[in-house]
Amino acid sequence: MIQLYIPLNFLGVLYREIKQSLTDLDKMFTLMEKEREVADKPDAQPLPVADSTVRFEHVNFAYEAARPILHDVTFEIPAGKTVAVVGPSGSGKSTLARLLYRFYDVQQGHVTIGGHDIRDVTQASVRQAIGIVPQDTVLFNDTVEYNIAYGRPGCTHDEVVDAARAARIHDFIMSTPRGYQTMVGERGLKLSGGEKQRVAIARTLLKDPPILIFDEATSALDSANERAIQAELKSVAEHKTTLVIAHRLSTVVDAHEILVMELGRIIERGTHQQLLARGGRYADMWALQQSAEGELRADAAVMAK
Numbered sequence: 001m002i003q004l005y006i007p008l009n010f011l012g013v014l015y016r017e018i019k020q021s022l023t024d025l026d027k028m029f030t031l032m033e034k035e036r037e038v039a040d041k042p043d044a045q046p047l048p049v050a051d052s053t054v055r056f057e058h059v060n061f062a063y064e065a066a067r068p069i070l071h072d073v074t075f076e077i078p079a080g081k082t083v084a085v086v087g088p089s090g091s092g093k094s095t096l097a098r099l100l101y102r103f104y105d106v107q108q109g110h111v112t113i114g115g116h117d118i119r120d121v122t123q124a125s126v127r128q129a130i131g132i133v134p135q136d137t138v139l140f141n142d143t144v145e146y147n148i149a150y151g152r153p154g155c156t157h158d159e160v161v162d163a164a165r166a167a168r169i170h171d172f173i174m175s176t177p178r179g180y181q182t183m184v185g186e187r188g189l190k191l192s193g194g195e196k197q198r199v200a201i202a203r204t205l206l207k208d209p210p211i212l213i214f215d216e217a218t219s220a221l222d223s224a225n226e227r228a229i230q231a232e233l234k235s236v237a238e239h240k241t242t243l244v245i246a247h248r249l250s251t252v253v254d255a256h257e258i259l260v261m262e263l264g265r266i267i268e269r270g271t272h273q274q275l276l277a278r279g280g281r282y283a284d285m286w287a288l289q290q291s292a293e294g295e296l297r298a299d300a301a302v303m304a305k
């Protein structure tokens with residue numbers, strides 16, 4: 001019996017190790033495209049974690065030399081505050097997030113964390129300091145538990161459950177056939193956009209990084225779901241230095257500063273109230289969104305009759 005048990009146990013460990021390396025390999029291949037763009041300096045040190053203030057200073061950036069994307073972008077996210085970026089599709093919002101995560105290096109200017117140019121410190125330490133809640137979370141073909149625990153390898157089941165509760169996905173998980181052991185992903189249970197984002201929030205809670213990037217989903221969630229996600233995000237972002245790429249203005253009203261981007265430039269900046277009082281592009285976008293939402297509510301009321 002013991003003889004049989006040991007090889008099986010060994011196979012289990014081997015299986016887990018192979019699966020882990022395949023996952024890592026998978027991740028490596030998806031990142032490799034980007035990895036070629038940046039390399040650590042030979043003397044690069046880890047980023048000190050004391051101050052999480054993020055600054056973009058006169059940043060110019062192009063993916064291809066012939067087509068400049070960002071022009072003289074300067075802003076600061078003071079430690080623990082939220083800065084939101086809004087603007088039309090293609091204006092350069094996600095590019096800011098990619099530069100902060102150091103998928104690419106800027107061609108002019110600086111991106112700094114706590115006063116350290118992120119080109120001078122190790123990439124790994126920058127990424128360790130940042131949690132991303134992306135638009136579309138990639139789920140591994142594995143259990144819900146594995147997918148959440150991915151935020152902090154080696155964490156306990158209780159820690160996974162605590163994170164899932166805080167991200168308000170615990171009850172949903174418990175309603176699935178095998179709870180935390182339910183398989184998800186392409187070959188398992190399909191999760192909705194909102195559920196996937198909650199998994200990403202739970203992962204980020206476990207990682208507990210000082211800096212957060214939240215790329216709001218462009219695909220519309222129903223408004224109850226959207227409000228819930230916003231509330232959860234707000235509690236995750238509390239005391240974290242947060243960059244929000246917003247597609248709906250309702251997400252940004254409480255931000256410390258809102259940046260309005262167009263064609264790679266910041267064309268307006270301020271708080272929600274300041275930007276409304278200014279009566280410029282943001283105020284127009286706000287009025288447009290309010291009337292669109294009003295129409296949607298009217299349509300819903302007609303449908304309900």
Ligand code: ATP
Pocket residue numbers: 063064069087088089090091092093094095096
């Ligand atoms: P959206 O709201 O649609 O997500 P965005 O404001 O986030 O748009 P970005 O994704 O930052 O816009 O893109 C800014 C510009 O950079 C776009 O013109 C886009 O085509 C271009 N771009 C983005 N990624 C690349 C890339 N990898 N290579 C070349 N050009 C790119």
